Amino acid sequence: MSALEGPLTTITLCWRIERRDGVTIGLTAHDRDLEIGGLVYRAAPGMTPSAISRSAGLEADSMDVSGALTSSAIGEADLLAGRWDGARVVLFATDWTAPDAGVGLGEGVIGAVETRGGMLTAELRGAAARLERAVVEETSPDCRAMLGDRRCRVAMAPRRRFARVIEVAGAVLTLNAVEPVGNAYGGGLLRWFGGTNSGLEDAVAVSEGARVTLSVPPRFNGAGALIELIEGCDKTLATCAARFGNAVNFRGEPYLPGIDLLTRYPGA
Incomplete structure (x- = not known):
């Protein structure tokens, strides 16, 4: 970015946060509002990310974001109530004198949210976190389908x-x-x-x-x-x-013997 070549830089951080119900807000660490791609990024100078790391392996990339969540757009009550759980977050750096050209720094969803030292902090989990999920199902006596999904097929x-x-x-x-x-x-x-x-x-x-x-x-x-x-x-x-x-369409194995079969007494 040309903004890095001068004696004084004009770089600022921006967050685009998209809630699951469609609500989208923009926040920036700059001291003035910026309009980028038709969305107004409100000034929130106190927001800061933790160190951003990227790896070539399959480990899940993550970072913490604090300060941004104290913005008036994201109230503490709504955040702790779960309105922002799973929201998609895009973090990028841009030149505030020409904000339309940005450099992506991270992307993911809001994970764990907690309070540290009287300040709200949210974990941002990257796309690689999906690799931590189980890829095959385990047997169970109860149904593993959700009522009404494509495997259950009950009309809801x-x-x-x-x-x-x-x-x-x-x-x-x-x-x-x-x-x-x-x-x-x-x-x-x-x-x-x-x-x-x-x-x-x-x-x-x-x-x-x-x-x-x-x-x-x-x-x-x-x-x-x-x-x-x-x-x-x-x-x-x-x-x-x-x-x-x-x-x-039952997706369970109610009659499959469990591991307790080996501990049963003869004739039990």
């Missing part, structure tokens, strides 16, 4: 329902609608479409009548909010056959 359109939250008591929500069958939403998902939780998702532990119990209490007060409930499954063959009539 009639198993999604909207309701409104009447009361919140810890992790227990009272709704204005009753479930169609017993524990219909246990193991399912609740999506918030209104209130301060809007855009967030919560796992449902169990449901009974007009009440659903979440795995963890909602991040913010959800009374009066509109929600979408998606039915769940306990992953057992009995439920798959009796409730969904889908045993032919």
Whole structure:
């Protein structure tokens, strides 16, 4: 870059952060806002990355970003609530006098988020982190498919329902609608479409009548909010056959002997 050749450099760092729901923001370490590619990068002079390293091996590249997450565009409550989990982050350096020409420094998704010394810090995991995932499935007595995915093939359109939250008591929500069958939403998902939780998702532990119990209490007060409930499954063959009539697509091995077979007593 020609900006590096003079006695004084005009280089600054920029972040482009794309949330999973489509919200995109730009931040820059410069002391003034920059417009790059039609997106305004807001000045956030306090944001700093840790050392950026690249390797030719297959190890997962990562770095920490701090300061950027204290911007007014990314509030602490929203970050800790999970709104920015899995967001795509692109880090690049550019000449602030001609910002359209940048040099990429890193790209990945937001991983672990924690507080260090009163400051929010987020881990940025690179594309190589995907290589750490298991490439083959292990056998299991329970189904390994997700309800409604391409392997399960259960039609989910009639198993999604909207309701409104009447009361919140810890992790227990009272709704204005009753479930169609017993524990219909246990193991399912609740999506918030209104209130301060809007855009967030919560796992449902169990449901009974007009009440659903979440795995963890909602991040913010959800009374009066509109929600979408998606039915769940306990992953057992009995439920798959009796409730969904889908045993032919069951993705588990309920009758395969486990490692405890070698420790059983004769005749047990």
